[in-house]
Amino acid sequence: MNLIVEKQLKGSICQPNNNWDMSIQKELSALKTPDYLIGPRVDILQGDISREWFKWIVDQFVDSRFFEEDINFFKIYESVKESVDILVGGQKDSDDKLSIARLVSEMVEERIKFLISDSKRRKSISKNMKEDLLAIYGPEPRCWLTGVKFTDEAIYNFTAKQEDKVNFDLPVYIDKYRPIGTKSRDLSIEVDHLHPFSLGGVDEIDNYRLICGWANKVKSNHITGYSTGTKVTGRNQLFPNSFYYWVIRTLGLKRKCEVPGCGNSIENSELTVCSNLGSSKAITPVSMKVVCKKHDSRAGRYVKRSELQDPFHV
Numbered sequence: 001m002n003l004i005v006e007k008q009l010k011g012s013i014c015q016p017n018n019n020w021d022m023s024i025q026k027e028l029s030a031l032k033t034p035d036y037l038i039g040p041r042v043d044i045l046q047g048d049i050s051r052e053w054f055k056w057i058v059d060q061f062v063d064s065r066f067f068e069e070d071i072n073f074f075k076i077y078e079s080v081k082e083s084v085d086i087l088v089g090g091q092k093d094s095d096d097k098l099s100i101a102r103l104v105s106e107m108v109e110e111r112i113k114f115l116i117s118d119s120k121r122r123k124s125i126s127k128n129m130k131e132d133l134l135a136i137y138g139p140e141p142r143c144w145l146t147g148v149k150f151t152d153e154a155i156y157n158f159t160a161k162q163e164d165k166v167n168f169d170l171p172v173y174i175d176k177y178r179p180i181g182t183k184s185r186d187l188s189i190e191v192d193h194l195h196p197f198s199l200g201g202v203d204e205i206d207n208y209r210l211i212c213g214w215a216n217k218v219k220s221n222h223i224t225g226y227s228t229g230t231k232v233t234g235r236n237q238l239f240p241n242s243f244y245y246w247v248i249r250t251l252g253l254k255r256k257c258e259v260p261g262c263g264n265s266i267e268n269s270e271l272t273v274c275s276n277l278g279s280s281k282a283i284t285p286v287s288m289k290v291v292c293k294k295h296d297s298r299a300g301r302y303v304k305r306s307e308l309q310d311p312f313h314v
Contacts, residue, residue: 038286039276044253045285048224058107066112076112077105114200123203125191130159133191133210141189143212145219145252147266147292148180150189150212158189173302177283178247178272179214182308186214196221218244225249225285246285247273257292264292274298 035042061080065071081101088097134141134155141150150158157165168188171181180186192211195201198221211219222228228242250273256265264271269292275281276289279298 040258041250041276041286041288044250045225048226048249051224052226058104058111061104061108062111066108067116071112073105073109076109077101080105080108110200122197125208127159129205129208130191132205133208134158137210141210142267143215144192144209144266145211145215145248146178146180147251147269147271148212149270150210151187154187154189170305172305174305174308175272175301176303176308177274177298177301178244179308180212181214182305183213185217186212188213190216192216192219196223199223215248218248222249243283246288250285250288251290254290256290257295258290259292259295262292262295264294269293272296272301 033046038045061083063076063079065079066076081098084097084101084104088100092100141155142148143150151168153166153168160166168184170184170187174181190211190213192209192215193201193203194207194209197203201207222245225242225246228245251266251271255267255271256262257269257271271290271292273283273288274291274296275283275287275298277287281287
């Protein structure tokens with residue numbers, strides 16, 4: 001057991017000399033991640049890697065010929081079936097391979113249809129649609145990913161004409177782990193596509209969510225915690241750019257304070273993150289714990305807005 005754990009921990013990116021060693025890579029691919037060291041975030045992290053892998057699996061079947069105007073499902077299916085035969089070989093029987101090919105072909109066809117569609121432009125959201133969305137969110141609308149309550153100014157600006165919009169009073173202190181308020185846009189109400197438009201999401205009210213401007217620019221069209229990368233840039237070398245996406249990914253999936261007995265959720269409270277191992281520990285996707293402001297005890301969390309004018313180039 002100790003030898004396995006040693007391989008799991010040492011055979012990682014923390015060991016720079018083996019990153020390009022294929023024999024080490026093969027060895028690592030056979031080792032299971034030690035879930036007991038990931039803790040409660042294993043559901044998010046492993047679920048997201050599955051999403052990434054399945055996206056790559058489907059995308060590998062896309063052929064440049066599929067973008068021709070006369071392409072149809074039969075042509076896609078024949079091509080996908082040939083590729084499935086190459087990949088699967090004798091691991092599955094003929095019926096299984098045909099079923100896999102049909103399912104993949106349907107997914108590929110939908111993707112191609114969207115990419116070559118002439119109607120890829122987003123619809124402008126009318127004032128009536130905005131009013132309908134506000135009505136759905138009730139008298140105290142909040143950002144669907146952070147729980148931040150929209151101000152009266154934000155609500156007014158959401159449906160006002162450009163020339164009638166008012167200025168925001170920006171906060172003096174900001175949560176550096178979720179820096180909402182460095183710019184006016186951060187506090188504004190924007191319309192988010194639950195399933196990203198660029199990935200085929202529709203312009204319909206069921207796919208719309210009210211989101212603060214900060215969360216909207218961080219979320220962008222990402223759907224997993226792995227699609228943002230992990231490169232560290234900016235003035236603070238502790239957090240990579242993707243740190244903020246990891247925060248909203250965790251908040252948006254858990255959606256409630258994780259302190260036992262607390263009833264606060266994203267529907268009635270602002271949420272943020274701390275470390276599951278203690279208030280002084282580093283915060284990573286593995287250690288993130290969702291807490292409400294009542295249970296936010298991390299020292300040094302709030303810093304002056306002037307120090308975060310350009311927070312990590314987000």
